[in-house]
Structure formats: structure tokens, C-alpha cells
Amino acid sequence: MVNTMTLTWEATREFAVMAEYSTYGSVVVLQVNNPPVNSFSYHVRQGLVDGLEKAQRDPAIRSIVIMGKGRTFPAGADVREFGTASAGMMPDLLSVLAAVDTSPKPVVSAIHGTALGGGFELALASHYRLAVPSARVGLPEVHLGILPGAGGTQRLPRVVGVKTAIQMITTGQHIKAQQALSLGLVDKIVQGDLLKEAVSFARSIEGRPVEDRRISQKTVPDAEKVGEVVDAARKTIIRRARGAIAPMTCVQAIQASVLPFDVGMQRERELMAFLMTSWQAPAQQYAFFSEREVRRWSHPRDKRVNFKTAKPRVIKSVGVVGAGTMGVGITISLLQAGLKVVLLEVNKKQLDRGITTIQKTLSQKSASQRMSLLTTTMDYSALSDVDMVIEAVFESMRLKKEVFKKLDSITKPQAILASNTSGLDIDKIAAVTKRPDKVVGTHFFAPANIMRLLENILGKHTSAETIATAMQLGTTIGKVGVLVGNCPGFVGNRMLGPYVTEAVFLLEEGADPQDVDKAIEEFGFAMGPFRMGDLSGLDIGWRGRIEKGLTTEQGPPPATPPLYRRGNRYCPLADMLCMQGRLGQKTGAGWYRYEPGSRAALPDPVVQQMIREYRQEHGFKKRTISSQEIVERCLYPLINEGFHILDEGIAARSMDIDVTYLFGYGWPRHTGGPMYYAEKVVGLEKILRSLESYQAQYPDHHYLQPSPLLRDMVAKGTSLAALGTDSKL
Numbered sequence: 001m002v003n004t005m006t007l008t009w010e011a012t013r014e015f016a017v018m019a020e021y022s023t024y025g026s027v028v029v030l031q032v033n034n035p036p037v038n039s040f041s042y043h044v045r046q047g048l049v050d051g052l053e054k055a056q057r058d059p060a061i062r063s064i065v066i067m068g069k070g071r072t073f074p075a076g077a078d079v080r081e082f083g084t085a086s087a088g089m090m091p092d093l094l095s096v097l098a099a100v101d102t103s104p105k106p107v108v109s110a111i112h113g114t115a116l117g118g119g120f121e122l123a124l125a126s127h128y129r130l131a132v133p134s135a136r137v138g139l140p141e142v143h144l145g146i147l148p149g150a151g152g153t154q155r156l157p158r159v160v161g162v163k164t165a166i167q168m169i170t171t172g173q174h175i176k177a178q179q180a181l182s183l184g185l186v187d188k189i190v191q192g193d194l195l196k197e198a199v200s201f202a203r204s205i206e207g208r209p210v211e212d213r214r215i216s217q218k219t220v221p222d223a224e225k226v227g228e229v230v231d232a233a234r235k236t237i238i239r240r241a242r243g244a245i246a247p248m249t250c251v252q253a254i255q256a257s258v259l260p261f262d263v264g265m266q267r268e269r270e271l272m273a274f275l276m277t278s279w280q281a282p283a284q285q286y287a288f289f290s291e292r293e294v295r296r297w298s299h300p301r302d303k304r305v306n307f308k309t310a311k312p313r314v315i316k317s318v319g320v321v322g323a324g325t326m327g328v329g330i331t332i333s334l335l336q337a338g339l340k341v342v343l344l345e346v347n348k349k350q351l352d353r354g355i356t357t358i359q360k361t362l363s364q365k366s367a368s369q370r371m372s373l374l375t376t377t378m379d380y381s382a383l384s385d386v387d388m389v390i391e392a393v394f395e396s397m398r399l400k401k402e403v404f405k406k407l408d409s410i411t412k413p414q415a416i417l418a419s420n421t422s423g424l425d426i427d428k429i430a431a432v433t434k435r436p437d438k439v440v441g442t443h444f445f446a447p448a449n450i451m452r453l454l455e456n457i458l459g460k461h462t463s464a465e466t467i468a469t470a471m472q473l474g475t476t477i478g479k480v481g482v483l484v485g486n487c488p489g490f491v492g493n494r495m496l497g498p499y500v501t502e503a504v505f506l507l508e509e510g511a512d513p514q515d516v517d518k519a520i521e522e523f524g525f526a527m528g529p530f531r532m533g534d535l536s537g538l539d540i541g542w543r544g545r546i547e548k549g550l551t552t553e554q555g556p557p558p559a560t561p562p563l564y565r566r567g568n569r570y571c572p573l574a575d576m577l578c579m580q581g582r583l584g585q586k587t588g589a590g591w592y593r594y595e596p597g598s599r600a601a602l603p604d605p606v607v608q609q610m611i612r613e614y615r616q617e618h619g620f621k622k623r624t625i626s627s628q629e630i631v632e633r634c635l636y637p638l639i640n641e642g643f644h645i646l647d648e649g650i651a652a653r654s655m656d657i658d659v660t661y662l663f664g665y666g667w668p669r670h671t672g673g674p675m676y677y678a679e680k681v682v683g684l685e686k687i688l689r690s691l692e693s694y695q696a697q698y699p700d701h702h703y704l705q706p707s708p709l710l711r712d713m714v715a716k717g718t719s720l721a722a723l724g725t726d727s728k729l
């Protein structure tokens with residue numbers, strides 16, 4: 001704890017600057033000035049307490065307004081301070097809010113931008129709340145692995161009731177001003193100049209008693225139903241949490257809001273301490289900052305490939321080639337961002353289907369405006385004037401080369417040509433054009449209008465300007481763009497290879513698809529590998545293996561040992577399903593069976609029988625495999641591949657890999673991503689020893705062979721953070 005008496009004049013001046021004090025007659029306005037989001041770092045807290053004390057001392061002051069300067073009302077605690085000495089320095093946020101709550105002079109919070117977390121808790125501790133129509137409020141702490149620990153779990157239910165508070169806090173949703181007004185969370189929506197309106201409002205309530213305005217003194221409206229409400233919510237919250245502990249801990253804190261305020265606050269504090277000291281909170285905070293940090297991209301291949309120096313081209317119109325699932329999803333994303341799109345599809349039926357889906361998906365309100373940005377065509381010459389083309393045709397090198405040749409001859413010379421390939425060699429595609437510097441991979445994830453990840457692939461000749469443009473496009477359309485290098489499968493799908501391979505080997509040894517999926521889903525994935533395969537279509541992988549010559553439509557290539565391909569162990573079970581026409585959900589059967597019109601994966605005795613016969617034929621003895629082994633056998637080889645990827649410079653930093661998995665593959669956020677999980681949760685040495693031990697048992701499973709980088713890091717005690725290029729430098 002720091003004794004404020006010892007602080008220098010310099011520091012005192014800093015407090016004042018971070019919470020500016022101005023008077024308007026009888027009204028004091030305290031404006032938080034801590035760009036970019038006015039978070040409550042230590043100096044802001046001290047500035048607010050100083051300002052409040054000064055206002056109380058001045059008899060001419062009769063009311064106080066708190067606002068944010070610049071783009072927003074405070075967006076919460078300064079998360080970068082968590083775990084540092086400044087976080088514990090007094091005054092803490094709780095004492096700032098206590099000073100607001102107990103102020104004898106009325107305090108008005110005037111909200112613009114986003115009042116989030118501690119920011120919204122400050123507003124709830126105030127006696128009145130005003131908001132501009134575009135403002136949003138919410139308590140999103142659950143996404144950072146914590147709870148609203150500055151009274152949010154106690155004050156919110158006193159206004160909206162336990163049921164709505166549970167809903168708001170466990171989802172962390174942001175609420176628009178109008179809805180906040182109808183829930184009683186703001187008192188008035190003000191148009192025009194917020195400062196002027198807030199000062200005039202503050203004058204209008206001067207002299208009124210503040211006691212009945214204190215939310216802390218109210219009781220919870222649905223207090224008598226608390227047990228019932230919690231019981232009803234529990235199952236859904238636990239299912240949605242997928243192993244994250246924060247959501248149910250938030251509920252426990254909200255439950256305490258029916259107790260006297262001080263008792264509830266004490267309970268909130270204890271539960272906050274529990275979460276703050278868990279391993280999940282730092283993991284989720286790492287995920288929050290990594291999502292933003294990947295915007296500061298660079299690549300070891302070329303110094304010019306760096307966000308600081310590379311300038312993007314301006315993109316106003318985009319051509320999309322292919323109106324299949326991916327092309328349609330990409331088109332919707334582009335239209336929603338207000339870009340002009342020319343959608344090309346050579347098959348008329350497919351084009352019509354695509355247009356119908358686009359129309360249905362765009363929100364009713366803006367559909368006609370967005371649709372006016374769309375031109376559809378079957379003729380390549382309609383692409384002659386676009387600034388960029390994204391090709392989204394079937395995943396075949398031959399077809400992609402054909403399309404790129406056409407695009408190269410038709411589009412203007414400065415147009416950027418992007419391929420939505422999920423793993424094909426971007427250099428080979430670029431090689432058929434006369435502008436390889438303007439060719440880039442833009443790997444979207446299905447459904448492309450929903451999934452946030454955009455994996456941007458840097459080819460051998462891709463220019464810094466081209467990659468900057470692809471990264472910028474991602475931001476424009478609301479994606480999280482990650483820059484990666486070119487290799488089969490890039491980062492995401494390359495790491496998926498060992499995961500899926502090992503999952504299928506587990507079937508040989510005794511597991512059923514549902515055993516593997518259950519263990520992986522209990523770990524926190526939304527879907528295990530077999531349910532995921534059925535959803536995406538088993539033919540995608542099968543076609544890929546056929547293209548690589550690993551199998552044929554009729555079975556193993558001639559003169560191939562059944563369980564080996566090119567010297568590596570191979571399990572043909574997935575190929576066998578495809579040969580029977582079991583391609584997943586779309587054919588009503590894959591690893592599971594599906595009732596017509598249902599997506600529920602049902603264990604299928606036919607598959608179980610097929611696996612049994614296969615084990616018998618190849619001499620595998622069924623054994624019981626624990627969930628722990630399933631998780632380790634599937635996830636450690638995936639992580640191991642991440643080390644190969646770092647070693648080869650395909651990803652510049654481990655956080656690029658983590659963000660890829662968090663936003664593209666449903667890796668559970670509370671574990672931080674595969675590389676973070678390996679280092680901070682399990683420990684690199686344990687991962688290495690497990691791989692070594694499994695490799696000793698299965699010497700011909702080549703994915704179990706530990707990466708040289710992993711071995712080296714364990715030997716030297718190096719950390720992943722020390723490996724990455726510090727893009728901020």
C-alpha cells in the first residue's frame with residue numbers, strides 16, 4: 001500500500017489531469033481523462049477521490065457530475081494493472097465507489113461510449129445516471145475470468161432483479177441506452193451536448209435528498225425467488241461455461257445480493273479473491289489482450305512486413321468468386337461492413353441460392369440498403385474494376401489456378417487477388433499470375449459471416465502493402481486477423497492434423513467416437529473431433545487425402561500396406577466411412593447417425609460394428625482409455641505442432657497461434673489458447689515428458705515425436721514470450 005502523503009507534487013498534478021475538475025456555478029464536473037478507454041488506473045482513482053473530497057469541502061458546490069473525456073465513459077478497471085503493485089494501491093475502486101455512494105451531495109454519472117465493468121459499477125454507485133442514445137452499459141468481467149467486484153453483483157440485482165442480473169452478468173452482454181432506460185438502469189436519455197445537459201440536470205436535482213437514490217440501500221425486487229431462479233439458470237450456465245469457473249461464481253455472488261448490502265459486499269469480495277487467484281483469470285485476460293495485440297503484426301521473413309511501416313491500399317469494392325457456403329458468408333461480411341461487392345458464380349442455380357441466403361441473412365432493417373451494394377454476375381468481365389477479389393471456389397489446386405489465371409487477365413493491374421484456401425500452397429497459386437506480389441491467402445472460417453478469425457497468409461512474393469491491405473480488410477469487416485506464413489494447412493489446419501489423426505488412432509485402441517468427443521468437450525471445446533468432422537463434412541478431408549495420394553475413392557492406393565502411408569502410421573477408418581457415402585450431417589450419417597431434420601449426433605451401432613471388425617482384422621486389442629489420456633493424446637500433438645510452426649517462423653509469436661485457435665477452432669478461452677495452456681497451465685516440461693512417454697508406447701505415431709524447439713526450451717528454461725518478436729518495439 002502506498003502512503004499518499006509521500007507522493008510528489010508531480011504525481012499530485014497527474015491525478016488532477018486524469019480526473020479534471022471544473023466548476024459550472026454550483027456544479028462540479030469530474031472528467032476522467034485516461035485515453036484510450038478511461039480505465040481506472042491508480043492515478044484516475046486517486047484523482048476521483050481528490051475531486052470528490054474537494055467538492056464536499058466547497059460550500060458553493062451543491063452537485064457533482066462524473067463523465068469521461070474523449071471517446072467513452074470509463075470502460076472499467078485497468079486490466080493491465082491486475083497482478084501488479086498498482087492494483088492494490090489505495091484508493092482502490094471500492095473506496096472510490098463508496099465515496100460516490102455516500103456523498104451527501106448528489107452525484108450524476110453522465111454516460112457516453114461504453115460504461116463497462118468498474119465504469120458501470122461507478123454509474124450504479126452514483127445517485128443518478130444519464131446516457132446519450134448511442135451509449136452502452138454492461139458488466140463484462142466474466143470474459144476476463146472475474147466478477148464485477150466493485151459492487152456490481154450487489155447493486156445490479158437491486159435494480160433489475162436476480163434473474164436479469166444473472167443473465168446480464170453471466171453473459172457479459174452490453175445493453176443499449178434505450179434498454180437500460182427501460183430496465184431502470186439509467187434515469188434519462190439525453191440528446192445534444194452531454195456536458196451541458198448533465199450540468200443542467202445536476203442543477204435541477206440540487207437540494208433533493210440523496211438517501212432514497214442510493215441503490216445500496218434498496219432491496220432486491222425478486223428476493224424471495226432467488227433459490228428458484230438460480231436453480232433454473234444453473235444447468236444452462238454450467239453447460240455454456242464449458243469448464244470456466246467465473247460464470248457460476250458470479251451467480252454465487254449475485255445470490256448474496258438478497259442479504260444486507262455490507263454482507264453481500266463481503267461475499268462478493270471473497271469470491272472475487274477466489275477468481276483473481278485462479279489460473280483461469282490470467283488466461284482470459286491474456287486472451288483479451290492477445291486479440292488486440294495481433295493487430296501489431298510483423299513477420300520474420302521480411303522487415304518491411306510490419307504494421308508500423310506497411311500501408312494498406314484503400315479497398316472500396318471487392319469481387320467474390322464462388323457463391324457456395326464460403327463465398328456467400330464472405331459476401332455477407334463485406335456487405336455488412338458497407339463495401340461494394342460483385343459476386344461471381346458460373347452456376348446459375350448456385351448463384352440464385354446464394355442470393356436468397358444473402359437476402360435472408362442480412363438484417364431486416366438494413367437489408368435493402370446493403371443489397372444495393374451487391375452486384376451478381378456469371379461473367380468474369382464484371383470484375384474488371386474491383387479493388388480486390390476474394391476467390392472462394394472448391395478447394396482444388398487445379399481449379400484455383402484456373403480462376404487466378406482468369407482473374408489476372410481481367411482485373412485491373414493494381415487489384416489484390418486473395419484466395420480463401422484452407423491449406424493449399426499460396427505460392428503455387430500466385431505463380432500462375434503476373435502479380436505474385438499482390439496475391440495473398442485470406443482463410444475465412446465457416447460460417448464466414450459469424451466466425452471472427454481471418455488467417456491471412458503471406459506468400460513468398462506477397463508485398464507488405466498487400467498483407468497490410470488484407471489485415472486492414474479484416475478489421476473493416478470485424479474479424480480478428482492473424483498473419484501467418486505459407487505451409488500446408490497454414491497454422492490452424494496444420495495443427496488440426498495431429499489432433500484428428502491421434503483421435504482416430506484412439507478408436508483403433510478401444511475408444512468409441514463418443515468417448516473421444518466427450519473427453520474433448522469436457523476439456524472445454526464446443527465439439528469434439530468426430531462431431532466436428534460430421535458437421536464440416538467428412539468428404540473435405542477425404543478429398544484432401546485423395547489429392548495427396550494417401551488414398552483413392554476405391555480404397556488404399558495399390559501396393560500400399562493398409563495401416564501405413566509413405567512410412568507413417570495411417571488409420572483408414574474415416575476413408576471407409578466416406579466410401580460408404582457417410583459424409584457427416586449432410587448425408588444423415590458419418591461418425592454418428594442423424595434423424596431427418598435433426599443435428600443431434602446419435603451413437604451408431606453400424607459404426608461401432610465397423611470399428612470392432614477393423615480392430616479384429618488388424619489385431620488391435622480393445623482397452624479402456626481414460627479421459628485424461630484422450631485429452632493428452634489429442635491435444636499435446638496439436639500443441640507440439642505449434643512448436644514446429646514457431647520454429648519454422650510460420651507464426652511470429654505464440655499468441656498468433658493462440659488467437660487462431662480461440663477464434664477459429666473453439667479452443668476454450670478460459671485456458672488461454674493451446675500455447676498459453678501448454679506453458680502456463682500444464683507446463684512445458686510436463687508436455688514434453690508426456691509426449692516422450694506416449695512416443696515410447698507408439699513409436700510409429702510420428703506426431704508424438706517432440707519438436708526440437710520444445711526440447712530446447714525445456715532444456716534452457718526459455719519462455720514463449722521471450723521467443724516472440726516484440727511487435728511494440
Ligand SMILES: CC(C)(COP(=O)(O)OP(=O)(O)OC[C@H]1O[C@@H](n2cnc3c(N)ncnc32)[C@H](O)[C@@H]1OP(=O)(O)O)[C@@H](O)C(=O)NCCC(=O)NCCSC(=O)/C=C/CCCCCCCCCCCCC(=O)O
Nearest residue numbers: 039075076077078079080116117118149150272273276292
Ligand atoms: C468496448 C471497449 C471499451 C473499446 O473497444 P474498442 O473501441 O474496439 O477498443 P479496443 O481496441 O478494444 O481497446 C483500445 C485499447 O484499450 C485497451 N483496453 C480496453 N479496455 C481496457 C481495460 N479495461 N484495461 C486496460 N486496457 C484496456 C485495449 O487493450 C486497447 O489497447 P491497445 O490499443 O491494443 O494497446 C473494449 O476495449 C472493451 O470491451 N474493453 C474491456 C472492458 C471491460 O472488460 N471492462 C471491465 C474491466 S474489469 C473491471 O472493471 C473490474 C472491476 C472490479 C474491480 C474490483 C477491485 C476490487 C477487488 C477486490 C478483491 C481483491 C482480490 C485480490 C486477490 C489478490 O490478488 O490477492
